[in-house]
Structures are given as structure tokens and as C-alpha cells.
Amino acid sequence: MERLREAYRSGQLILFVGSGVSANIGLPPWRRLVDQIALQLDYDPEVFGTYGNFLSLAEYYRIKKGNIGGLRSWMDREWHQNIDIRESAIHRMIVHGRFASIYTTNYDRWLEYAHDAYDVDYVKIANASDLAKARDGVRQIIKFHGDFDDDSTIVLDETSYYERLQFETPLDIKLRADTLSKAVLFIGYSLSDTNIRLLFHKLSKIWSRHERLGVRPISYVFSHKPNPVQEEILSQWGIRMLSSETDDPGLALCRFMQDLVED
Template identity: 85%
Template sequence: MDQLKEAYRQKRLILFVGSGVSASIGLPPWRQLIDEIAMQLDYDPEVFATYGNFLSLAEFYRIRKGNIGALRSWMDREWHQGIEIRNSEIHRLIVQGRFPSIYTTNYDRWLEYAHDAYQVGYVKIANASDLAKARDGVRQIIKFHGDFDDDASLVMDETSYYERLQFETPLDIKLRAETLSKAVLFIGYSLSDTNIRLLFHKLSKIWSKHESLGVRPISYVFSHKPNPVQEEILSQWGIRMIASEDDEPGAALEHFLRDLVEG
């Protein structure tokens, strides 16, 4: 924890934000999105959910509809109402933290809205053309799986997901470059999430190639409960697990961030 805090104090800590952060403010689970896909395609939601995982069902939606525009519009509308972002201590701590870059695999806009609410400047980066907007001294919010303002950027169906696995987009190259000189802190992720585990593995391969030069950073993932099996697996990839004893994920994350940002 001391090394993590030192990287944070030196503004050499990148934050990577997952769906657990959005869940903490009441955004719906993936099952609700699957139900909406089913209803838009005139399927019984209970039956439709047995036909595949979210990626394959979203792929089927795209094939049937020709694009994901209507689904994206529904998500954008439903996910951004009835929430007062200033009530989220987690978002306040993120905004007021000393993070030069914040990456997120979340589609929603709540990180941006939180920055707006606290009047903290940022540049949103969701595709290659956005990279030109980056400015020294201004925080970057990198929408790693896309943004509602650009349907083409969204990693939502099987095709876009498999393309993402190549790890060769401009945003991937940016992340690879940043992680050679800065540590990364992952929050809001399930350790069983195959997507984030692949990212861990990819990053560890990059770091190992440069280890002889002495530039391999130490990175971290926060978990709301201990898991000795995952802790050892992550350790071989150069990632340290920070675990809480708090049974409630949202409370555990809030306490951890407060200790890091305000401690």
C-alpha cells in the first residue's frame, strides 16, 4: 500500500474504472439490458436469456436491426436519469483524486458528469481522432470500450469484442505507452471478468519485455474481499491485489479510495 500511495502522490498512478463503480450508483445489471434486447426483438426475455451470453445476444441484435443505434439510445436514456451524482462519494473521490488519466470500460457518462458537477476539467477520448484533443495538465478520461456519442466506438457485440482482443487500436497503444512509466489501479472489476483478465495478461506481456530495462511498474487491483488463489495468479502478472474485509462492495471501495485520496 505504501508504494501505491507514493505513486499516487507523485501523480504516476492511472485509474482504470469498471462496472462496479457504476453499479454503486444504481445502474442496472447486464440482465436488464438483455431483457431490453429481447423485448425490442419480440422475444420472451426469460427464454432469450438462455440463447447465449450478452455479447452473442447483442451480436444477434445488430444483425437483426442492422446496427445498435436503438439499443444505444435506450441505454443512454435509461442509464442517465434519476441519479444525483453528487451523492456518490466514490465519484467525488475519483474526481478530486490526483489521477492524470482515468480509463474506463463503462459506456455511461457518469464519470464525465461527476467532473462537470465538481467543475474539474477533463478531455474525453473515445477514438483515434480524440487523441489530438489531449492537453498537458488536463485530465484525460479514456472510454476504453467506447462512448455513446460514437456508435462505432462501442465494444458491445461479439464482432467488436473480438476485434478489441487484438489489443492494437490507438487507445491500446496509448495505454501500453502510459503503463511503461506509470502504475495502474483497477477498481470496480470482478476478478472473474474474462475481459479484464485478458487485459491483465496483455499488459504483463508488455511489461515483461521491458523488465530488463528496469521500467516494469507495479500495478494493483482492488477487491472487496480476499482471494488467495487470484492473488497468487495476479502476482505472476505483476499485479498486486488489495483486498478489503468489508462485505459490501460499494462501502469497501469508498473506504479504500478515501484512504488513498484523503489519507
């Protein structure tokens, strides 16, 4: 924890924000999205959910509808209502934290809305053209899996997911460059999430190639419960797992962020 604090205090820490942070403010679970796909395709949600995993069901939706525009519109409406972001302690600490930049795999706009609420300047980066908007001294919010303002950037179905696994887009290249000089803290992620585990693995490969130059950073993932098996696996990839003894995931994350940011 002390090494993490050192990276944080010196402005050498990148924050990576997952869906657990959005769930903490009451956004609906992924099951609601699967049910919505079923309803828009005139299927019984209970039956439709047995036809494949989320990625394949979203892929089927894209094939049948021609695009994901209707689903994206529903998500945009459903995920952005009746929430006062100032009531989220985690978002307040993220906004006021000393994070060099913030990456997120969330599509929603709550990170941006939180910065707006506290009048903190930022640049949103969701595609290659946005990279030119970056300015010295201004925080970057990198929408790693896309943004509601640009349907083409959203990683939702199997095709977009497998393309993301190639790890060769402009945002991937930016991430590789950023993480060679700074540590990364992952919050709001499930350790069973295959997507984030692949990201860990790919980053570890990049870091190991540069280790002989003495530039391999130590990065961190927060989990609300200890897990010695995952801790050992992640350690070989250069990822340190930090955990809590608090059963409630939201409360555990809030206390962890408070310990880091308000130290």
C-alpha cells in the same frame, strides 16, 4: 498499500474504472440489458436469455437490426436519469484525486458528469481523432470500450469484442505507452471478468518485455474480498491484489478510495 500511495502522491498512478463504480450509484445490472434486447426483438426475456451469453445475444441484435443504435439509445436513457452525482462519494474522490489519467470500460457519462459537477476540466478520448485534443495539465478520461456519443466505438457484441482482443487500436497503443511509465489501479472490476483478465495478461506481456530496462511498474486491482488463488495468479502478471474484509462491495470500495485519496 504504501507503494500504491507513493505512486498516487507523485502523480504516477492511472485509474482504471469498471462497472462496479457505476453499479454503486444504482445503474441497472446487465440482466436488464439482456431483457431489453429480447423485448426489442419480440422474444420472451426468460427464454431469450438461454440462447447464449451476453456477447452473442448482442451480436444477434446487431445482425437483426443492422446496428446497435436502438439499444444504445435505450442504455443512454436508462442509465442517465434521476441520479445526483454529487451524492456519490466515490465519484467525488475520483474527480478530486491525483490521477494522471482515468481509463474506463464503462459507456455511461457519469465520470464526465462528475467532473462537470465539480467544475474540473478534462478531455474525453474515445477514438483516434480525440487523441489530438489532449492538453498538458488537463486530465484525460479515456473511454476504452466506447462512448455513447459515437456508436462505432462501443464494444458490445461479439464482433467488436473480438476486434478489441487484438489489442492494436490507437487507444490500446496509448494504454501501452502510458502503463510503461505509470502504475495502474483497477477498481470496480470482477476478477472473473474474462475481458479484464485478458487485459491484465496482455499488459504483463508488455511489461515483461521491458523489465530488463528496469521500467516494469507494479499495478494494483482492488477486490472487496480476499482471494488467495486470484492473488497468486495476478501476482505472476505484475498485478498486486488489494482487498477488504467488508462484505458490501460499494462500502468496501468507498473506504478503500477514502484511505488512498484522503490520506
